Amino acid sequence: MITSEFELELITKALIRGQANRVKTLTILAIENGIDPRTVIDKALMPGMHEIGEQFRDKAIYISDVLISSRAMHAGLHVLKPLLMNPQQSSVGKVVIGTVAGDLHDIGKNLIVMMFCASGLEVIDLGIDVQPEDFAQAIIDHQPDILAMSAMLTTTLGMMSETIRELNRLDLRNKVKIIIGGSPTTQEFARAINADGFAADVVKAVDLAIKLVK
Ligand code: B12
The missing domain is CATH 1.10.1240.10 (Methionine synthase domain)
Structure with a gap:
């Protein structure tokens, strides 16, 4: 056997x-x-x-x-x-997600998408290499509860703060909670760029997102 x-x-x-x-x-x-x-x-x-x-x-x-x-x-x-996936489950909140500009690593992000959907979150996946202005436009179009950004390269980390700067410029920052993840990110970095949270893995990411939408 x-x-x-x-x-x-x-x-x-x-x-x-x-x-x-x-x-x-x-x-x-x-x-x-x-x-x-x-x-x-x-x-x-x-x-x-x-x-x-x-x-x-x-x-x-x-x-x-x-x-x-x-x-x-x-x-x-x-x-x-x-x-x-659980199509029967009603949405507990809406998330816009993508990997930041210049970052093609999407395995972690895809896992997060799967587990968010499995937990009843509605997910709008912008895919990879998402420019700050495209994240901003998605917030205007979809009015999510959470913006989730993923980065795996130290060289693309800066695009997270760039995106938040763009949201500030368009007066969108206070309309959405922001969470970040990917191996070079930390809680300290999240705090430094004025994100609302960071999670190191998919289980913690689900807990964080559910906590924030509540
Ligand atoms: C697979 C991989 C690739 C694949 C990506 C394929 C794909 N479709 O994703 C390919 C071959 C394309 C690639 C390319 C490159 N890569 Co690469 N790659 C990796 C590797 C081996 C695995 C990453 C991975 O998928 N891990 C598995 C997933 C499940 O884990 P994860 O991504 O960390 O995600 C988890 C958490 O981080 C978290 N999370 C992730 N995102 C988010 C988002 C939110 C909101 C939250 C809350 C949580 C969260 O939850 C996830 C699930 O638990 C890593 C090494 C490593 N150990 O990480 C190197 C690595 C990331 N790559 C690296 C490099 C250097 C590159 C290249 C520059 C190489 C080159 N010379 O061209 C290019 C850059 C391409 C680009 N512009 O993005 C370096 C980065 C070093 C650094 N500090 O900057 C690493 C660390 C390898 C190394 N040790 O040197 N790579």
């Missing part, structure tokens, strides 16, 4: 090897075998992406390998996404 630990380990290995089709097939199999979608994310996909990050940092792999594994990660997330 195959244990769920073994199944999850196979997904992690396939992700590290960048085998998108295998990740997809194994994720479907894991779900068919009764493994919770959140467990697949926490115990199989995230550890694989973490390992890729370490290998890239240690120069053991190239950026192209990271990209290939990212595609495999997305293949797994694509299977899990519909299982985490």
Whole structure:
């Protein structure tokens, strides 16, 4: 008999090897075998992406390998996404989200989108590389409770403060709560740029967003 630990380990290995089709097939199999979608994310996909990050940092792999594994990660997330959505649930609040200008890292942001939707938040996803004026326009168009910005590069962190500056200029800052995340961000940085909150991972991000909309 195959244990769920073994199944999850196979997904992690396939992700590290960048085998998108295998990740997809194994994720479907894991779900068919009764493994919770959140467990697949926490115990199989995230550890694989973490390992890729370490290998890239240690120069053991190239950026192209990271990209290939990212595609495999997305293949797994694509299977899990519909299982985490709950169309019956009425919206507890509205969030506009995107990665800041110049930042193409969207795996973390996509996870946040999935979990926000699963928690009953309505999400308007502006995607990647979002300019300050496009965030501002989305606030005018959608009137969200929360603006959520993601950045993974130290070089794009400044675009968070740029965006908040743009909201101040247009007199929009007090119309929305602002939360930030991504590995170079911290609580201190959030405070420094006058954001309302920061979260280091998806679980904390959901708690923070729900707290702020209440
Ligand atoms: C995958 C990846 C890529 C992929 C991205 C693919 C994609 N579609 O996302 C590709 C190959 C494109 C890429 C490119 C680059 N990358 Co890259 N990449 C990574 C890697 C390995 C993993 C990131 C990831 O997806 N993690 C998994 C997710 C689930 O975690 P997460 O993003 O942190 O998100 C979680 C939290 O941060 C939080 N969160 C995230 N967003 C938000 C938002 C809100 C509002 C909240 C509340 C919370 C929150 O919740 C998420 C879920 O728990 C990291 C290394 C690492 N360990 O992080 C490097 C890394 C981020 N990349 C790095 C670099 C340097 C680059 C490049 C400049 C490389 C190059 N020479 O070209 C380019 C830049 C491209 C660009 N302009 O954006 C550096 C950044 C260094 C720095 N401090 O600036 C890192 C840290 C690698 C390293 N150790 O050097 N990269």
